[in-house]
Amino acid sequence: MHTAFAAELEERLVRYARLDTQADESSSTTPSTAKQYDLLNLLVEELQAIGAEEVTLTPYGAVLATIPATVADSVPTIAFLAHVDTAPAFNGTGVKPLIHRNYDGNPIVLPDDPHQVLATDHFPYLETKIGDDIITASGTTLLGADDKAGIAIIMTMAHHLLQERTVPHGKIRICFTPDEEIGRGVHPDLPKDLQADVAYTLDGGPLGEVVYETFSADKATVHITGVSIHPGNAKDELVNALHLAAKVIDTLPQVTLTPETTEGRQGFIHVYQMTGTAAAAELHFILRDFEREGLQAHGDLLQQVCATIQATEPRAQITCTITPQYRNMRYWLEHDMRPVELALEACQQLGIEPFSPPTRGGTDGSRLTEMGVPTPNLFTGMQNIHGPLEWISIQDMVHATAVCVKLAQLWSKG
Secondary structure, eight states, rough: OOTHHHHHHHHHHHHHHHHHHHHTTTOOSSSSSTTTTHHHHHHHHHHHHHHEEEEEEOSSSSSSEEESSSSEEEEEEOOEEOOOOBBBBBBOSOOOOOETOOOSSOOOOTTTTOOOOOTTTTTTHTTTTTOEEEEEOOSSSSHHHHHHHHHHHHHHHHHHHHOOSSSOOEEEEEESSSGGGGTTOOOOTHHHHHHOOOEEEEEESEEEEEEEEOEEEEEEEEEEEEEEOOOOOTTTTTTOOOOOOOHHHSSOOOOSSSGGGOOTOOEEEEEEEEEOSEEEEEEEEEESSHHHHHHHHHHHHHHHHHHHHHHTTTTTTOOOOOOOOEETHHHHHHHOHHHHHHHHHHHTTTTTBBOOOSSSSHHHHHHHHHHTTOOEEEEOOBTTTTTTTTTHHHHHHHHHHHHHHHHHHHHOOO
């Protein structure tokens, strides 16, 4: 099935993965890192070279382009999106993609850190890929298949459709966004600039995955101001902000409501960064749940804990600021499931068994759906993302590319 896609997908992913495009949450610029432009500008050049129209790099760092329709009828305009940034969670500098041809089922030892081993007993999905061509990094970096695999898939689809003008499809919009990994991928102007009736993100996992349920997400920042004084004169005067920060963390649930103790549809409160001194400290949390009520409860609990610790030490100042990030796309898609139904049909027509798990994360599609552009998420094959054991099957990417082409055809029927 479309095996001709494989060589192009491999070449594109390897080339894109070598570019360091990590986002930086502490930055106030858009994109958050200038190095994301290395890939954004490259994609502009490549889209122009393959014949895409209306190729644009927006002031907010998104690349937009058009594949013109091949049908005369008025049909919905669909868009395909992926993000150029990689996660700040692990090193993204000096990525060395490695190809493991015709995977034989044995453990894959990553050469730059032999302690990093991919084995089927720990990663069952890998066992289903025996015979596939596997791409990994070398052990000291992430691979960046999240989401450069999505970019490679969309670019390969675009190249194919621009060459094969006999394939029936309506107008197709292409979009590559920055800063998805830090929750800033969807600029307020993007829905208007995208000019699409429906969209799909290529940012999913195993073969056949079609996601229409994501976490709802808020971010919380707890700021603690203590009373600073020379430790030699601190008796009955010093209020140590770090001690209060530790109390906040310790008062929150430890055996429930954390990422490491939850699964499935369970939400969590996750402290992911603590900085500061005895004088002032800051805690950063992400709050996640599939339901609005659960997300609200997590925020209420965190604020209650902060208020309780504040009450024990009135000389300190403790504030808890909660900022909305994105919402479960199901809240909107469940009222019109056609974008999901056609994605499932595209898989089935290609002999792929689709499934739709709730995903314990979010995508640019979560925000786009909330902002009026229904945007389910499609599989790419990426696995073990945000760490050194990240890997992907080229054959899964081939299937994903074929699904995108099939979707374009299905939507052309109006």
